[in-house]
Amino acid sequence: MVFQWLLAGVLLIFVWCFYQLIAKIVLPPAYFPKNIPTIPFYYTLLPIFKEVDQEELYHKYLERPLTECGAVKIFFGGHWNVLITRPTYMAQVLKYDGDFPKAGNHVKNPHSVLALYTGENIISAIGNKWKLFADLAKPALQANVDTSIMVRNAQRLISLLLQEQHKMASVDIGDYIQAYAIANVTESLLGSTFEALGNAKHPLLQLQREIKPKIFNPFHLNFPGLDRLRLPSREEAKKLVKKFKAELSSLVMKGHKHRCQPDSTNLGCRLLSAYTNGQLSEYHLQQNTLITFVAGHENPMILLLSNLFVLADRPDLQEQVRKEVMSLSPADRINPDALATLPLLTSMIFETLRMYPPLSQIMNKRTAADVMLGEDILLRAGTYTGYNGYSTNRNREFWGPDADLFRPSRWGETVDDMNTLYRRATSKATFITFHGGKRTCLGQKWALAAHRVSMSIFLTSLQWRLDPTWPRKMTPAGPLMPKKLRLQVEQIQGAR
Numbered sequence: 001m002v003f004q005w006l007l008a009g010v011l012l013i014f015v016w017c018f019y020q021l022i023a024k025i026v027l028p029p030a031y032f033p034k035n036i037p038t039i040p041f042y043y044t045l046l047p048i049f050k051e052v053d054q055e056e057l058y059h060k061y062l063e064r065p066l067t068e069c070g071a072v073k074i075f076f077g078g079h080w081n082v083l084i085t086r087p088t089y090m091a092q093v094l095k096y097d098g099d100f101p102k103a104g105n106h107v108k109n110p111h112s113v114l115a116l117y118t119g120e121n122i123i124s125a126i127g128n129k130w131k132l133f134a135d136l137a138k139p140a141l142q143a144n145v146d147t148s149i150m151v152r153n154a155q156r157l158i159s160l161l162l163q164e165q166h167k168m169a170s171v172d173i174g175d176y177i178q179a180y181a182i183a184n185v186t187e188s189l190l191g192s193t194f195e196a197l198g199n200a201k202h203p204l205l206q207l208q209r210e211i212k213p214k215i216f217n218p219f220h221l222n223f224p225g226l227d228r229l230r231l232p233s234r235e236e237a238k239k240l241v242k243k244f245k246a247e248l249s250s251l252v253m254k255g256h257k258h259r260c261q262p263d264s265t266n267l268g269c270r271l272l273s274a275y276t277n278g279q280l281s282e283y284h285l286q287q288n289t290l291i292t293f294v295a296g297h298e299n300p301m302i303l304l305l306s307n308l309f310v311l312a313d314r315p316d317l318q319e320q321v322r323k324e325v326m327s328l329s330p331a332d333r334i335n336p337d338a339l340a341t342l343p344l345l346t347s348m349i350f351e352t353l354r355m356y357p358p359l360s361q362i363m364n365k366r367t368a369a370d371v372m373l374g375e376d377i378l379l380r381a382g383t384y385t386g387y388n389g390y391s392t393n394r395n396r397e398f399w400g401p402d403a404d405l406f407r408p409s410r411w412g413e414t415v416d417d418m419n420t421l422y423r424r425a426t427s428k429a430t431f432i433t434f435h436g437g438k439r440t441c442l443g444q445k446w447a448l449a450a451h452r453v454s455m456s457i458f459l460t461s462l463q464w465r466l467d468p469t470w471p472r473k474m475t476p477a478g479p480l481m482p483k484k485l486r487l488q489v490e491q492i493q494g495a496r
């Protein structure tokens, strides 16, 4: 009898411990605010089990609680987080950066493959390290942009697309745009020619193709703690990441056989010279090179894909913007300052950035102390937080009841109106595609100049439409873009 009671007791303790373990994962911690909704744990598992589209998921599960309460509790990246979207709350997050410092993957999940990949860098660092990295990068990222590199690469891209279209019914455009974006960032910012455009077998592209599904696999993204178990497949992923970082660094170094000067306006040169004079460790040189490469090509690539999609879907608008660009002289058509004076091109780009922020959701902050979000949401010290630009950029109080509609005219009639609204929306945190505040994107100027020139060359060289057989879907998770976009492209008569 005693033995049976003992057994029952042990069983009860076991069940209780198991319950505690599961509850820790599937329920938010007790110290999380009670007065905001909880997104059910299973939401995060959907991309693991189903073919999903993150826009559809957003409208089904997140839109209502976020619109009503402006913040929710959500499981992501192995932790419970508070996802903040209401512009007044976001304005507080951006303004009081010290209350909401960055806590990147290297802090959140230090043993994960993702942390090994991104590490501590200019985007994730805080305090003096961030200041050092930003001081090194700013003069290069804010210098005048030499767009002749993008012009040359865009012309090469157009011929590759036409060659592919000649062979196929339509072009799977993603890999081409990625190679183009890589060519731009490496040649323009890192000062090294990788010759990846038109060379699908380039070792760096191949490595990236192998790594991405391993890093951005929804299961491993949500349960990074499992990377501690040293499973063979994850150890293999770590090896690939190390190989990729070494390959990238060696390619950048090859482009800088000359002596790099600290006052150079080339980012690659500035990072290398900081390493040579002892300001940067080898680790920080590698991580900052990697993040410049990743942020500098992936975001422009995603923006370009979304913009091509938007115009493929609206042939009339494509034709109107083309006419506007054609009204410029040939020299002005590749001059970003001249292109920035065109109202339709400007509003169409701003509207694409508003509706399809490439980094639609980011969870990389952690409260430094207890902080009151707005008037009544108490966030305890150590709470992971994040933001969702897709939601904030569609705030109906600011953008009106048709905020979900692609309507470039909402930006105004003149370019002055548009730039004023851009600044106002950014300062009110109702347009957070480039983050904003002290930690605003440092590549914004470069990205916009490159994008204007890329769009201009596309518009004046090609007409494009959606392949009717393309399944209209956005990516399931992570960066937001049309999934495996297929276009039919046609050369414009007399364009070449």
Ligand code: HEM
Pocket: 122, 123, 124, 134, 137, 141, 189, 291, 292, 293, 295, 296, 297, 299, 300, 303, 357, 358, 359, 362, 364, 432, 433, 434, 435, 438, 439, 440, 441, 442, 443, 444, 446, 447
């Ligand atoms: C369409 C293009 C781009 C978009 C939408 C974009 C968006 C963003 C966003 C949302 C952040 C904040 C990330 C966070 O919260 O952790 C950021 C930061 C940053 N971006 Fe971009 N980005 C773009 C292009 C670029 C380019 C081309 C570069 C050049 C290397 C770049 C360099 C940076 C840097 C250095 C930061 C860190 C700023 C800091 O914390 O001080 N970005 N960007």
